[in-house]
Amino acid sequence: xxxxxxxxxxxxxxxxxxxxxxxxxxxxxxxxxxxxxxxxxxxxxxxxxxxxxxxxxxxxxxxxxxxxxxxxxxxxxxxxxxxxxxxxxxxxxxxxxxxxxxxxxxxxxxxxxxxxxxxxxxxxxxxxxxxxxxxxxxxxxxxxxxxxxxxxxxxxxxxxxxxxxxxxxxxxxxxxxxxxxxxxxxxxxxxxxxxxxxxxxxxxxxxxxxxxxxxxxxxxxxxxxxxxxxxxxxxxxx
Amino acid sequence: xxxxxxxxxxxxxxxxxxxxxxxxxxxxxxxxxxxxxxxxxxxxxxxxxxxxxxxxxxxxxxxxxxxxxxxxxxxxxxxxxxxxxxxxxxxxxxxxxxxxxxxxxxxxxxxxxxxxxxxxxxxxxxxxxxxxxxxxxxxxxxxxxxxxxxxxxxxxxxxxxxxxxxxxxxxxxxxxxxxxxxxxxxxxxxxxxxxxxxxxxxxxxxxxxxxxxxxxxxxxxxxxxxxxxxxxxxxxxxxxxxxxxxxxxxxxxxxxxxxxxxxxxxxxxxxxxxxxxxxxxxxxxxxxxxxxxxxxxxxxxxxxxxxxxxxxxxxxxxxxxxxxxxxxxxxxxxxxxxxxxxxxxxxxxxxxxxxxxxxxxxxxxxxxxxxxxxxxxxxxxxxxxxxxxxxxxxxxxxxxxxxxxxxxxxxxxxxxxxxxxxxxxxxxxxxxxxxxxxxxxxxxxxxxxxxxxxxxxxxxxxxxxxxxxxxxxxxxxxxxxxxxxxxxxxxxxxxxxxxxxxxxxxxxxxxxxxxxxxxxxxxxxxxxxxxxxxxxxxxxxxxxxxxxxxxxxxxxxxxxxxxxxxxxxxxxxxxxxxxxxxxxxxxxxxxxxxxxxxxxxxxxxxxxxxxxxxxxxxxxxxxxx
Numbered sequence: 126x127x128x129x130x131x132x133x134x135x136x137x138x139x140x141x142x143x144x145x146x147x148x149x150x151x152x153x154x155x156x157x158x159x160x161x162x163x164x165x166x167x168x169x170x171x172x173x174x175x176x177x178x179x180x181x182x183x184x185x186x187x188x189x190x191x192x193x194x195x196x197x198x199x200x201x202x203x204x205x206x207x208x209x210x211x212x213x214x215x216x217x218x219x220x221x222x223x224x225x226x227x228x229x230x231x232x233x234x235x236x237x238x239x240x241x242x243x244x245x246x247x248x249x250x251x252x253x254x255x256x257x258x259x260x261x262x263x264x265x266x267x268x269x270x271x272x273x274x275x276x277x278x279x280x281x282x283x284x285x286x287x288x289x290x291x292x293x294x295x296x297x298x299x300x301x302x303x304x305x306x307x308x309x310x311x312x313x314x315x316x317x318x319x320x321x322x323x324x325x326x327x328x329x330x331x332x333x334x335x336x337x338x339x340x341x342x343x344x345x346x347x348x349x350x351x352x353x354x355x356x357x358x359x360x361x362x363x
Numbered sequence: 364x365x366x367x368x369x370x371x372x373x374x375x376x377x378x379x380x381x382x383x384x385x386x387x388x389x390x391x392x393x394x395x396x397x398x399x400x401x402x403x404x405x406x407x408x409x410x411x412x413x414x415x416x417x418x419x420x421x422x423x424x425x426x427x428x429x430x431x432x433x434x435x436x437x438x439x440x441x442x443x444x445x446x447x448x449x450x451x452x453x454x455x456x457x458x459x460x461x462x463x464x465x466x467x468x469x470x471x472x473x474x475x476x477x478x479x480x481x482x483x484x485x486x487x488x489x490x491x492x493x494x495x496x497x498x499x500x501x502x503x504x505x506x507x508x509x510x511x512x513x514x515x516x517x518x519x520x521x522x523x524x525x526x527x528x529x530x531x532x533x534x535x536x537x538x539x540x541x542x543x544x545x546x547x548x549x550x551x552x553x554x555x556x557x558x559x560x561x562x563x564x565x566x567x568x569x570x571x572x573x574x575x576x577x578x579x580x581x582x583x584x585x586x587x588x589x590x591x592x593x594x595x596x597x598x599x600x601x602x603x604x605x606x607x608x609x610x611x612x613x614x615x616x617x618x619x620x621x622x623x624x625x626x627x628x629x630x631x632x633x634x635x636x637x638x639x640x641x642x643x644x645x646x647x648x649x650x651x652x653x654x655x656x657x658x659x660x661x662x663x664x665x666x667x668x669x670x671x672x673x674x675x676x677x678x679x680x681x682x683x684x685x686x687x688x689x690x691x692x693x694x695x696x697x698x699x700x701x702x703x704x705x706x707x708x709x710x711x712x713x714x715x716x717x718x719x720x721x722x723x724x725x726x727x728x729x730x731x732x733x734x735x736x737x738x739x740x741x742x743x744x745x746x747x748x749x750x751x752x753x754x755x756x757x758x759x760x761x762x763x764x765x766x767x768x769x770x771x772x773x774x775x776x777x778x779x780x781x782x783x784x785x786x787x788x789x790x791x792x793x794x795x796x797x798x799x800x801x802x803x804x805x806x807x808x809x810x811x812x813x814x815x816x817x818x819x820x821x822x823x824x825x826x827x828x829x830x831x832x833x834x835x836x837x838x839x840x841x842x843x844x845x846x847x848x849x850x851x852x853x854x855x856x857x858x859x860x861x862x863x864x865x866x867x868x869x870x871x872x873x874x875x876x877x878x879x880x881x882x883x884x885x886x887x888x889x890x891x892x893x894x895x896x897x898x899x900x901x902x903x904x905x906x907x908x909x910x911x912x913x914x915x916x917x918x919x920x921x922x923x924x925x926x927x928x929x930x931x932x933x934x935x936x937x938x939x940x941x942x943x944x945x946x947x948x949x950x951x952x953x954x955x956x957x958x959x960x961x962x963x964x965x966x967x968x969x970x971x972x973x974x975x976x977x978x979x980x981x982x983x984x985x986x987x988x
Contacts, residue, residue, distance in 0.1 A: 178982050183880060183981055183982055184982045203885065204884060207879075207882050207883065207884045208882060210880060210881065210882040211882020211883075212882070216880050216881070218985060220985075222873065222876075222880070222985055224874050224878075225874075226372050226373065226377075227372065231372075235365065235877075235878070235881055236881040236882060238368055239882045239887070243367060289881070
């Protein structure tokens with residue numbers, strides 16, 4: 126098997142805005158190597174978030190396929206996509222999207238709870254909780270386990286979101302403008318977290334409109350008007 | 364796992380859901396209370412119905428009755444000794460009752476019973492008033508009217524026989540029972556000596572005394588016969604419902620409701636100050652027991668104010684019928700003067716306001732239901748008969764004595780429905796045998812057969828439930844109807860749960876998107892809200908069941924509290940209802956059923972919200988902050 130982990134071919138996606146059909150993606154193909162850190166860049170509305178959602182099985186394309194390790198992720202119906210989102214992909218969003226009623230630890234454990242039935246949860250809960258705690262400690266949130274999201278700063282929230290995305294040890298981490306809502310210093314912090322994860326072998330796809338942020342990636346894919354404009358290696362590629 | 368976790372977390376984190384829990388709780392409470400009270404009422408009605416009928420009733424629903432009952436009862440006791448405790452004939456007919464003292468006449472149902480046998484067949488004895496407080500003094504024999512008088516030591520008392528009977532009751536009664544019987548004899552108030560009426564006053568209550576009674580529990584009626592007189596230090600006030608004393612204690616007056624300290628309403632001597640002792644008056648007359656509501660007014664306390672004195676004469680008029688149902692020739696209403704010896708309260712108003720109980724033999728005699736030899740000679744033959752003592756009596760076989768009912772009490776061992784039905788069928792078989800044998804014996808007397816064949820064929824054997832099926836059925840229907848009504852009202856709670864859950868889903872669209880983005884299925888998300896609904900039902904239902912149960916247990920105390928706050932808040936008015944207290948038992952199977960229904964209803968209320976939650980498209984939900 127090759128080192129290609131995710132391969133998108135000829136993705137089309139349009140949205141219905143009232144009576145107008147808005148074509149967002151017009152045949153996007155993209156190949157992702159295992160262990161790669163790819164940045165998707167583009168202006169607002171260029172379809173980069175949509176592409177990320179399609180890569181992570183959060184949305185369904187009008188045409189085209191996405192293959193994860195050679196298998197079509199849209200072939201198995203919604204249950205199969207739910208399973209992929211739970212165990213194979215991890216999402217990080219610009220607005221963190223944490224559940225306000227849950228503590229930091231519980232938010233992080235959410236994918237584990239979704240992935241386990243009541244009984245398997247009760248038999249594995251200690252291991253899962255330890256694992257999530259370790260992840261949060263690594264994110265520098267050791268003192269924050271019992272806090273609620275509204276008691277945290279933006280950077281801390283985003284680190285919780287990353288910890289949650291990694292809870293089920295996903296094969297691909299998909300980050301949608303992870304620094305978009307943060308100040309520059311905090312943004313850099315998050316980026317360094319992502320970079321160090323990548324160095325440990327985590328495949329990462331990151332959407333951003335900020336060239337400075339994109340510069341952290343191995344490779345930058347630019348989307349212009351629903352098509353891939355150019356590919357370029359990041360200057361600091363290993 | 365997340366379904367359980369999130370629904371529990373949402374249950375106590377989302378305050379708005381407390382409204383849904385509260386609504387479910389109130390509805391469960393409401394339905395439970397209604398079912399319990401109505402169910403309790405139904406059980407009481409059943410108990411009372413059984414209590415006044417015995418277990419099996421053999422009857423002809425006609426006024427002329429049926430023959431062969433004596434052989435029938437003898438045969439029943441001989442053939443079913445293990446099943447039959449007692450069987451007694453009862454005559455039921457109609458008539459009018461007149462109270463000569465106040466000129467009141469009422470329509471009545473006249474019931475002829477053997478007192479001792481009836482005591483053994485049903486709960487009749489428990490409903491008697493004087494028999495309770497003066498045990499052994501209630502009977503249908505000829506008797507006079509007792510009257511109160513002053514004993515040598517200045518006490519107001521009844522004739523010694525009655526006083527002795529009352530002491531027998533007191534010796535066996537609990538302190539609570541004695542307190543209950545004396546509840547109308549407490550010290551009401553003290554008045555200053557200045558308020559004391561200076562002279563005897565008839566027709567109106569002295570103003571000073573009336574003022575003193577104002578704003579008290581007990582109110583003196585406006586227009587009563589009042590006599591106030593002084594005797595040493597004791598002041599007596601008499602009014603329509605009994606005797607009252609006013610005692611001077613130093614410069615204070617103490618007013619008592621009644622000077623006679625025993626229960627009941629008795630005749631007093633002409634002057635309350637008469638030095639004569641208690642005694643008996645009037646000519647001896649047979650006794651009669653009246654339905655309590657015929658001779659007394661029900662009070663809010665659940666007690667009765669009797670307006671007929673014990674032993675007072677009443678006049679009962681009945682119509683005799685011949686066996687073929689026609690009027691006895693030459694007779695119309697036959698009137699008999701009787702003395703009111705007691706009153707009976709079965710608890711069923713329709714019975715207590717209509718029934719008059721007299722001795723079986725006496726009633727049988729007066730309505731011509733005793734055995735007689737039919738006289739079919741025509742007028743010409745009669746005209747040729749010599750007059751007076753020389754007249755020949757008609758001869759030949761007699762028409763047997765008749766009754767309209769035989770009440771049967773079964774032994775306690777006949778305890779299941781199947782056993783009762785089996786007993787009923789045996790009784791039926793015995794009746795058929797007795798009646799056909801009886802008819803066969805009269806084969807040679809066509810004039811007798813002609814008179815009794817019809818009545819014999821109209822006899823039915825029923826259990827008390829069958830006999831009272833319509834009355835009990837009505838209460839049963841009422842219970843179901845009210846329960847259904849309240850269940851329909853409870854649907855409001857389903858809508859409330861629906862609305863609140865819909866709001867929560869609206870507010871939580873983004874969170875639902877998040878949960879889906881980490882891999883939750885649509886079904887799983889729907890499951891969160893369905894189990895959330897179930898949790899609302901479980902919690903609300905548990906509170907509702909607990910509160911409802913406590914409410915039902917203490918429903919009478921709650922009513923007492925309401926009455927204490929405002930007397931008009933009395934919901935269960937013993938003046939209206941046959942039972943003094945509100946039924947206060949919760950049937951566990953009712954409670955469980957309501958609880959399960961509450962959970963199902965809450966889940967149903969959450970359905971639309973759950974469906975909407977499952978339709979949330981994560982990309983849309985997560986697009987914006």
